[in-house]
Amino acid sequence: MPAGDPSAPAAHAGHAPARVDKEHSVRVELGARSYDILIGEGLIDRAGTEVAARLPGARVLVVTDERVAKLHLGRLEIALSGAGIASSTLVLPAGETTKSFAHLERSVDAILEARLERGDAVVALGGGVIGDLAGFASAVAKRGMGFVQVPTTLLAQVDSSVGGKTGINTPRGKNLVGAFHQPALVLSDVATLDTLSPREFAAGYAEVVKYGLIDRPDFFDFLEKNRAAIFAGGPERAEAIRISCEAKAAVVAADEEEHGARALLNLGHTFGHALERAVGYDAARLVHGEGVSIGMALAHRFSVKLGLATGQDAGRVAAHLRAAGLPTEISAIPGPAIGRETLMEAIAQDKKVSRGRLTFILTRGIGRSFLAGGVDPAEVEGFLDEELSQ
Amino acid sequence: MPAGDPSAPAAHAGHAPARVDKEHSVRVELGARSYDILIGEGLIDRAGTEVAARLPGARVLVVTDERVAKLHLGRLEIALSGAGIASSTLVLPAGETTKSFAHLERSVDAILEARLERGDAVVALGGGVIGDLAGFASAVAKRGMGFVQVPTTLLAQVDSSVGGKTGINTPRGKNLVGAFHQPALVLSDVATLDTLSPREFAAGYAEVVKYGLIDRPDFFDFLEKNRAAIFAGGPERAEAIRISCEAKAAVVAADEEEHGARALLNLGHTFGHALERAVGYDAARLVHGEGVSIGMALAHRFSVKLGLATGQDAGRVAAHLRAAGLPTEISAIPGPAIGRETLMEAIAQDKKVSRGRLTFILTRGIGRSFLAGGVDPAEVEGFLDEELSQ
Ligand SMILES: NC(=O)c1ccc[n+]([C@@H]2O[C@H](COP(=O)([O-])OP(=O)(O)OC[C@H]3O[C@@H](n4cnc5c(N)ncnc54)[C@H](O)[C@@H]3O)[C@@H](O)[C@H]2O)c1
Ligand SMILES: NC(=O)c1ccc[n+]([C@@H]2O[C@H](COP(=O)([O-])OP(=O)(O)OC[C@H]3O[C@@H](n4cnc5c(N)ncnc54)[C@H](O)[C@@H]3O)[C@@H](O)[C@H]2O)c1
Numbered sequence: 001m002p003a004g005d006p007s008a009p010a011a012h013a014g015h016a017p018a019r020v021d022k023e024h025s026v027r028v029e030l031g032a033r034s035y036d037i038l039i040g041e042g043l044i045d046r047a048g049t050e051v052a053a054r055l056p057g058a059r060v061l062v063v064t065d066e067r068v069a070k071l072h073l074g075r076l077e078i079a080l081s082g083a084g085i086a087s088s089t090l091v092l093p094a095g096e097t098t099k100s101f102a103h104l105e106r107s108v109d110a111i112l113e114a115r116l117e118r119g120d121a122v123v124a125l126g127g128g129v130i131g132d133l134a135g136f137a138s139a140v141a142k143r144g145m146g147f148v149q150v151p152t153t154l155l156a157q158v159d160s161s162v163g164g165k166t167g168i169n170t171p172r173g174k175n176l177v178g179a180f181h182q183p184a185l186v187l188s189d190v191a192t193l194d195t196l197s198p199r200e201f202a203a204g205y206a207e208v209v210k211y212g213l214i215d216r217p218d219f220f221d222f223l224e225k226n227r228a229a230i231f232a233g234g235p236e237r238a239e240a241i242r243i244s245c246e247a248k249a250a251v252v253a254a255d256e257e258e259h260g261a262r263a264l265l266n267l268g269h270t271f272g273h274a275l276e277r278a279v280g281y282d283a284a285r286l287v288h289g290e291g292v293s294i295g296m297a298l299a300h301r302f303s304v305k306l307g308l309a310t311g312q313d314a315g316r317v318a319a320h321l322r323a324a325g326l327p328t329e330i331s332a333i334p335g336p337a338i339g340r341e342t343l344m345e346a347i348a349q350d351k352k353v354s355r356g357r358l359t360f361i362l363t364r365g366i367g368r369s370f371l372a373g374g375v376d377p378a379e380v381e382g383f384l385d386e387e388l389s390q
Numbered sequence: 391m392p393a394g395d396p397s398a399p400a401a402h403a404g405h406a407p408a409r410v411d412k413e414h415s416v417r418v419e420l421g422a423r424s425y426d427i428l429i430g431e432g433l434i435d436r437a438g439t440e441v442a443a444r445l446p447g448a449r450v451l452v453v454t455d456e457r458v459a460k461l462h463l464g465r466l467e468i469a470l471s472g473a474g475i476a477s478s479t480l481v482l483p484a485g486e487t488t489k490s491f492a493h494l495e496r497s498v499d500a501i502l503e504a505r506l507e508r509g510d511a512v513v514a515l516g517g518g519v520i521g522d523l524a525g526f527a528s529a530v531a532k533r534g535m536g537f538v539q540v541p542t543t544l545l546a547q548v549d550s551s552v553g554g555k556t557g558i559n560t561p562r563g564k565n566l567v568g569a570f571h572q573p574a575l576v577l578s579d580v581a582t583l584d585t586l587s588p589r590e591f592a593a594g595y596a597e598v599v600k601y602g603l604i605d606r607p608d609f610f611d612f613l614e615k616n617r618a619a620i621f622a623g624g625p626e627r628a629e630a631i632r633i634s635c636e637a638k639a640a641v642v643a644a645d646e647e648e649h650g651a652r653a654l655l656n657l658g659h660t661f662g663h664a665l666e667r668a669v670g671y672d673a674a675r676l677v678h679g680e681g682v683s684i685g686m687a688l689a690h691r692f693s694v695k696l697g698l699a700t701g702q703d704a705g706r707v708a709a710h711l712r713a714a715g716l717p718t719e720i721s722a723i724p725g726p727a728i729g730r731e732t733l734m735e736a737i738a739q740d741k742k743v744s745r746g747r748l749t750f751i752l753t754r755g756i757g758r759s760f761l762a763g764g765v766d767p768a769e770v771e772g773f774l775d776e777e778l779s780q
């Protein structure tokens with residue numbers, strides 16, 4: 001079912017043509033560290049040959065979590081051994097608490113126990129938690145070895161597996177320790193998403209919508225038209241993942257180590273992180289993508305209040321997110337009400353704060369986001385009062 | 391007391407002129423990551439201005455060990471505050487066991503507690519242990535921040551502080567986890583060496599001799615002539631450190647992430663590491679530089695046995711090391727005798743082994759070392775039998 005090319009606004013002309021293919025490949029251009037993202041149904045079955053083609057002779061350690069191991073590890077192991085790749089496996093508990101120093105040490109030890117050398121590779125099979133942790137372990141074991149991402153959540157396929165940011169959490173905060181370490185290959189088997197819970201799928205979808213809202217208005221149109229097909233697992237799902245990866249790859253190529261241009265990827269994240277912090281990172285109340293969804297809705301409404309965007313655009317964004325099953329209001333978060341002070345403190349702790357002024361990603365409309373450096377905290381307080389009184 | 395230029399064999403023509411200066415500066419050329427090594431008496435007192443000039447506005451965390459803190463921390467803190475640099479300090483236990491995951495976590499936590507950002511810096515004040523650990527912490531906290539080396543052992547001034555290799559040990563072996571992270575500045579105050587024990591000074595001197603033996607025969611001549619002055623703390627000491635840093639900087643510039651050319655820096659280290667392993671890293675019996683000294687003497691005698699070098703050269707090397715108070719025979723190691731099997735096993739475990747053949751740095755004479763890839767283990771066994779029967 002061909003569709004009009006959703007990824008070609010004027011600013012992105014020259015991209016792939018207007019077809020909904022079965023399989024896609026996106027190149028992340030980083031000179032000697034360039035790599036491919038392969039996207040398609042059933043790609044895990046080809047993992048062995050794809051890894052062998054890029055890392056000839058490499059042995060691998062597969063790192064995964066208990067839930068993903070039950071669902072998808074067997075096929076990966078068969079694919080690897082079928083291509084003559086010697087592998088061993090480390091299965092860790094599922095969940096955000098696995099991104100810790102203790103599990104980093106355990107992962108590094110498994111790499112050393114498997115006697116991997118710098119030309120060998122760690123394969124991360126799972127969501128962003130496993131990708132971030134295993135990627136960091138592969139960055140520091142023997143001062144850096146090969147790394148392959150096999151992302152199995154929508155969030156990981158469109159966001160965390162692309163760009164080389166790896167890391168762990170500490171009691172002082174999330175992602176405070178890590179390394180930039182690019183994978184040699186990202187293999188996104190979209191069929192693995194069939195086993196993902198609807199809530200996790202929707203959470204990942206928030207990041208997909210984000211790319212449209214940053215600077216791809218035609219992609220947002222595409223999402224409005226094809227949301228049902230994407231959630232149903234039609235070919236539009238892989239197409240949306242491809243465009244998301246192209247969007248992220250372009251930003252990463254321009255700013256590999258996050259010195260500036262990557263900032264727009266934080267659309268919805270200043271409010272989103274504050275909400276996650278306010279609920280104490282309790283996933284039962286709010287997962288990351290849900291926080292981003294509310295955060296993006298807030299960023300649009302805040303932009304309307306500042307006279308930057310129209311209420312019509314903000315309404316269109318919120319309607320689309322709600323249709324995808326995502327929250328768009330702070331009051332939608334279950335549990336005790338969240339106060340303005342709690343949120344303001346959490347925003348002030350966010351790393352994007354400098355000298356009393358706040359940095360936000362604001363917008364002039366759908367696909368027209370920009371970095372606003374000197375936002376007055378009083379304006380934010382006033383806005384939050386309005387939001388919380390509804 | 392000017393000396394003939396010791397650092398200018400034909401292969402290194404164009405280097406600095408033939409003077410023994412009070413202060414030296416060596417540039418490590420690594421494109422955007424280039425940096426200066428400053429070498430001189432009393433440089434710690436200028437640490438504040440030198441850091442401020444290179445990292446304007448940076449705040450710092452000083453990491454040091456208990457022994458060095460007592461001797462040199464006060465002056466560094468005064469120098470930093472004198473230049474208006476806000477600093478805090480982390481003092482760790484002295485010794486190799488500090489290079490652990492637990493102390494990495496502690497160091498990273500101190501960085502986060504001090505709220506350092508990516509533009510701020512960690513300052514390592516101490517020997518190679520502190521430099522390797524603090525450098526690694528600065529590489530991974532917030533995915534990488536500024537780093538300054540203030541090395542206080544001879545080994546650290548001529549070797550570990552130059553080149554950006556950072557890391558820790560694990561129960562499976564030394565330096566198995568780490569990162570390449572170049573400092574923004576190396577500040578070598580040679581006066582700090584006055585408080586170093588004679589044994590630690592001699593151990594560091596083994597690495598100085600190494601640079602002459604690799605490919606700088608004129609530098610070896612210089613060392614033969616000026617050994618007494620170097621040990622007595624004359625200006626020849628800083629000169630020897632300068633030439634050592636130039637030698638290492640040249641290798642690092644050619645091979646930043648150790649893909650090949652850096653291998654020659656391992657002269658004496660295959661045997662040396664095997665001896666360290668054989669004594670269970672018991673510093674009372676053998677410290678690293680002593681192992682390297684015996685290893686270099688063995689590499690020369692092994693080269694003689696293989697018909698590559700003359701006994702005269704091997705004798706000259708051993709005589710110089712012995713005059714410096716360094717061991718040159720396996721039997722010089724105190725404690726239980728070390729057997730051939732123990733050494734062969736340790737050599738086989740070394741990372742420079744591939745497919746049954748051994749890789750050694752051998753030599754055709756003083757300053758004429760080369761990488762030999764396919765050494766037959768039986769030849770090594772025969773050689774060790776001779777050495778151990780003496
Ligand atoms: N590195 C980056 O650039 C980057 C970007 C965004 C987010 N992140 C990180 O990603 C993490 C979140 O990633 P996530 O949302 O994928 O979380 P996750 O890895 O915890 O996965 C969510 C849950 O889904 C399960 N799961 C994974 N794949 C499945 C499948 N195919 N079927 C059924 N269940 C499956 C997991 O076991 C887990 O319980 C966070 O730690 C965040 O910091 C990193
Ligand atoms: N990164 C690299 O490229 C590289 C290269 C070679 C060695 N290394 C590492 O360096 C480490 C050895 O370094 P080291 O020999 O400096 O050991 P070290 O840091 O343990 O210092 C040796 C001892 O000297 C003391 N000391 C330091 N400065 C002093 C001073 N000025 N006065 C009195 N005492 C002082 C220390 O407290 C310690 O007890 C090893 O861990 C080795 O792996 C790293």
Ligand SMILES: [Zn+2]
Nearest residue numbers: 207269288292
């Ligand atoms: Zn996100």
Ligand SMILES: [Zn+2]
Nearest residue numbers: 597659678682
């Ligand atoms: Zn050494």
